[in-house]
Structure formats: structure tokens, C-alpha cells
Amino acid sequence: MMYGEDGMKKILLITTGGTIASEPTEEGLAPTLTSGELYALLGGITTNYEVETYDLFHLDSSNIQPEEWQQIAGCIAQRYRNYDGIVLTHGTDTMAYTSSILSFMLRDIPIPVVITGSQLPILHPLSDALENLRGAFAMAASGAPGVFVVFNRKVIFGTRAVKIRTTGFDAFESVNSEYAAVINAQGLQMLYKPVMPVNEFCLEDKLCGDVFLIKLTPGLNPEIFDMLLQMNYKGIVIEAFGAGGLHFIRRDLISKLQKIVESGITVVVCSQCLYERSDFSIYQAGQKALEKGAVQGYDMTTEAAVTKLMWALGKNSAPAEVRKEFATNYVGEITL
Known part of the structure; x- marks a missing residue:
């Protein structure tokens, strides 16, 4: 002292x-x-x-x-x-x-x-x-x-x-x-x-500011992901519905998500709900997102998810490494 x-x-x-x-x-x-x-x-x-x-x-x-x-x-x-x-x-x-x-x-x-x-x-x-x-x-x-x-x-x-x-x-x-x-x-x-x-x-002060936050609305145009890809974003945080869901009928967000992930962009999914954890394994819509490579944010706040993604990408932009960072609880930011 x-x-x-x-x-x-x-x-x-x-x-x-x-x-x-x-x-x-x-x-x-x-x-x-x-x-x-x-x-x-x-x-x-x-x-x-x-x-x-x-x-x-x-x-x-x-x-x-x-x-x-x-x-x-x-x-x-x-x-x-x-x-x-x-x-x-x-x-x-x-x-x-x-x-x-x-x-x-x-x-x-x-x-x-x-x-x-x-x-x-x-x-x-x-x-x-x-x-x-x-x-x-x-x-x-x-x-x-x-x-x-x-x-x-x-x-x-x-x-x-x-x-x-x-x-x-x-x-x-x-x-x-x-x-x-x-x-x-x-x-x-x-x-x-x-x-x-x-x-x-x-x-550890290297950051990647190329992170975008999307709050889903019913009927969101999937082409927004094409725009983010063209703008060279490196990470996306999606506030999905409820415990974890994205629409894939008529406006197929899931297919676009797959394209984004295959392009090397890390996509973290969490809930629009302020309290309690998301779990994308519960519903079909959520499972489809996980199958396409989305990373679960579970009970993280939006602020923590966005900043952790900036920090993780600043250290190493490889999607596999970023996924490991989100599978680690460093300072009480996530309940795994």
C-alpha cells in the first residue's frame, strides 16, 4: 500500500x-x-x-x-x-x-x-x-x-x-x-x-474498432450483412430475440450469417432482454445460428459483449482464437 x-x-x-x-x-x-x-x-x-x-x-x-x-x-x-x-x-x-x-x-x-x-x-x-x-x-x-x-x-x-x-x-x-x-x-x-x-x-490495449452492433427487428433485411462485409467490419454483435432466435423464413438471416462467418467475421449472439442468459440451443432458430458459426454471449451485457469483441480482435483476429476468448471468463463478464 x-x-x-x-x-x-x-x-x-x-x-x-x-x-x-x-x-x-x-x-x-x-x-x-x-x-x-x-x-x-x-x-x-x-x-x-x-x-x-x-x-x-x-x-x-x-x-x-x-x-x-x-x-x-x-x-x-x-x-x-x-x-x-x-x-x-x-x-x-x-x-x-x-x-x-x-x-x-x-x-x-x-x-x-x-x-x-x-x-x-x-x-x-x-x-x-x-x-x-x-x-x-x-x-x-x-x-x-x-x-x-x-x-x-x-x-x-x-x-x-x-x-x-x-x-x-x-x-x-x-x-x-x-x-x-x-x-x-x-x-x-x-x-x-x-x-x-x-x-x-x-x-492489453490493442483494440479493433471495426465491430458493429445490430438489434434485430422483425423483418430486418438480411442484405445489411452484405453491407457490413463491404465495409470491412471484423466483428458483429447481434442482439437477437428472447432466449435466442433469428428469423429465417422469407428474410433468411441464417444464410447471410453463414456467409459472414465464412468470410472470417466473428459474430457474437446475445439477447435483447436485459436480464437472464440467452441460450441459442433451445429453439430451432437459435440452433441454426450456432450451426452456422455464431458465438454465444450467454448472460453478457451488450456493453461487455461489444467491448470484449473489440479487445479480442485486437489481440488476434482469427475467428477460432476469438471464440476461445468468449469461452473464457476473465473478469466475471460471462457465466459459462
Whole structure:
């Protein structure tokens, strides 16, 4: 542990923008506050920690893309050894994508990396920012290794967080997994037993951004797959119907899927349903998809499936190798 003065835990606060750092402008809310300005507004919630700040971006999270993910991961990889934990402030709209991809890129990170933000700017008198930051600092000082999202007194594993509300303070939910911890009258209450990584930390930041997400609708034109093939996409995630189904009467998605797979594109199939696992072996339509080479996503969130496919393709684009990656549970992202 990297104790600072008076034995306090050392926490690095990295800011990337988002609502939490926004102020009103003529064009609407825009992230303008620096990390120093944000820190100055925290008052007594950092009294028990030695905090250093780092300004990384001033971006709306809609503009945080794979290039920014690599910069965030690189920033953490360069600095984590000097701290007991890291708090990363981030816009809420793509927070679940960032928490998922960082979970894969920061392999065996030995300290907590905690992502949080707010639904109202920290300068707003009724903002949820201070409450979320209070929880984030507590989790960052907990010693539990890994990537987490802290929001509304809940601590969620990075690959299980999903934004479910656009404006409500209870904006994130843990999908198909228990919370990592909750904050209540007993303080920070851990709901699992943290395990320190056996292996040394490794930054795995090569990504393939050529991944497309399709949400099936009844009657979807199969020719969309021809377009994706022409656009040189390397991976596709399909949100299918229910436990796992694609239509093959009149508009035959199954045959097109076979063409895509034979062209060397990895296709991951999961469910449009938010909760519970998909299983494409149950119905005829799902079995046909598996026969043509689709890879099952089971109970993964869409955010985790998309980012894991980007990460896996970045390491090795061979479909057989990507299939092996999806048959491996690295950070609790999938129940096999």
C-alpha cells in the first residue's frame, strides 16, 4: 500500500469530463471544469485520503471512443503503482462501455479502479455528484482489485454495469450479477471476497474498432450483412430475440450469417432482454445460428459483449482464437 502523510491512503483522481464537470453554455451543458476545480468542490469527503488529481479530457462521454479508452488505460498503467486506488470521473452515457473495456485492458490490475459521475453537474445545488464521489473514494481505498462503477450507493463490477435511466439518480444497475458492494448504515459493505491477482499486471490495449452492433427487428433485411462485409467490419454483435432466435423464413438471416462467418467475421449472439442468459440451443432458430458459426454471449451485457469483441480482435483476429476468448471468463463478464 502506498500510504501518504499520516498513514492515509493515496488516491488518484482522473477526470475526463462528463456531466459531473459540466457548466451551462450557449449550446447547452458542456464539460469545462478541470480536475483541480472539481477537487476544490469536494469539501470534506476527501479528508481521510491523500488525493492527487490528473486532467485527462474535457469530453462529453458521447465523444469517448476506442482511442480515448486506450488513453485512459495507458494513463492508469503509467501511474497505478504510486497509488492505493484510482477514481475516474466520466460521463454517464457511455460509462458502461468504458468500465467494460477497462476491465479487459487492465489485466490483473492490483488496485481498485473506480468509475463514477453524476446525473447533475457538481455545481448544481441538488447534484448527486458528491454522494457518488464519496462512495467512489471509499471503494478506491478498499484494496479490492479490479474495475468498478459506483453510483447511488451501489458498487458494480465493471463488466456488469448498465445505464438504465436517462435522468434518475439510480441510473445504473448490475445486470446478471450481484453487487460488488453497497453503501449503507454499516458503511462500505463488501458483498464478495476480493482476491488479489496471481499474475503481474499487463496492459492489453490493442483494440479493433471495426465491430458493429445490430438489434434485430422483425423483418430486418438480411442484405445489411452484405453491407457490413463491404465495409470491412471484423466483428458483429447481434442482439437477437428472447432466449435466442433469428428469423429465417422469407428474410433468411441464417444464410447471410453463414456467409459472414465464412468470410472470417466473428459474430457474437446475445439477447435483447436485459436480464437472464440467452441460450441459442433451445429453439430451432437459435440452433441454426450456432450451426452456422455464431458465438454465444450467454448472460453478457451488450456493453461487455461489444467491448470484449473489440479487445479480442485486437489481440488476434482469427475467428477460432476469438471464440476461445468468449469461452473464457476473465473478469466475471460471462457465466459459462
